[in-house]
Amino acid sequence: MLDKSIQQQVELGISILKRGGLVAFPTDTVYGLGASANVPQAVERVYRVKERPPNMALPLLLADISQITEVAEPVPPIAWLLANKFLPGALTIVLPKSKSVLDIITAGGMSVAIRIPAHPVPVALVRGLGAPVVGTSANLSGKPSALTADEVHSQFGDKVDLVIDGGKCPGGRESTVVDVTGEAPIILREGAISEEELRGVCGNIVLRQGG
Numbered sequence: 001m002l003d004k005s006i007q008q009q010v011e012l013g014i015s016i017l018k019r020g021g022l023v024a025f026p027t028d029t030v031y032g033l034g035a036s037a038n039v040p041q042a043v044e045r046v047y048r049v050k051e052r053p054p055n056m057a058l059p060l061l062l063a064d065i066s067q068i069t070e071v072a073e074p075v076p077p078i079a080w081l082l083a084n085k086f087l088p089g090a091l092t093i094v095l096p097k098s099k100s101v102l103d104i105i106t107a108g109g110m111s112v113a114i115r116i117p118a119h120p121v122p123v124a125l126v127r128g129l130g131a132p133v134v135g136t137s138a139n140l141s142g143k144p145s146a147l148t149a150d151e152v153h154s155q156f157g158d159k160v161d162l163v164i165d166g167g168k169c170p171g172g173r174e175s176t177v178v179d180v181t182g183e184a185p186i187i188l189r190e191g192a193i194s195e196e197e198l199r200g201v202c203g204n205i206v207l208r209q210g211g
Contacts, residue, residue, distance in 0.1 A: 009162070017036045026149075028170065029145075030169050033135070033138040033152075040104055042134075047104075049160065051140050052141045057107040058135075060113065060133070060134060061132060062115070062132055071097065078185055079180045087115070090173070090174075090191060092177045094177065096181050113177065138152045138156070147171050176190055184204045
């Protein structure tokens with residue numbers, strides 16, 4: 001349950017996202033910057049505000065494992081195993097994208113990265129919007145991740161329509177990224193979830209060299 005002041009901010013955030021606006025919010029790691037995944041102009045604005053190169057795809061935040069089939073096609077069995085074990089949590093899964101996912105989100109690629117945060121605010125935003133939320137860290141590209149609402153404001157100023165102040169985020173390690181689009185799952189980035197933990201679910205997982 002969210003307390004009343006946070007709930008009011010979330011409700012305002014949902015209405016802003018529905019109008020194609022940008023909202024920053026706390027997550028289980030760092031503050032995130034979000035836009036409706038169904039509004040191309042809003043997604044384009046995320047790239048612009050964050051000063052993110054357009055060839056770098058954006059991840060999607062979901063509220064529930066059942067939403068995976070809305071954005072990915074096909075979903076291999078290993079993806080369900082990983083999702084049921086580690087989500088909500090610090091795992092990002094790269095899947096073949098479905099036709100519903102805008103090309104601007106995937107930088108024209110054929111795969112999409114998804115995560116379900118273990119934090120009630122982004123989950124409530126996705127549920128209220130009724131669609132996935134583009135969810136990238138709320139910082140300028142190359143700058144430190146923001147752990148507080150004030151740090152978001154200091155980097156973005158008034159370029160974001162709303163910053164939901166949920167206090168300080170725990171920070172720590174970023175999510176582990178696993179690509180399941182090939183024959184064997186590949187760890188693209190080892191983060192909060194270790195290679196050993198992942199091997200407990202899928203023994204044939206590969207750690208990409210330099211990843």
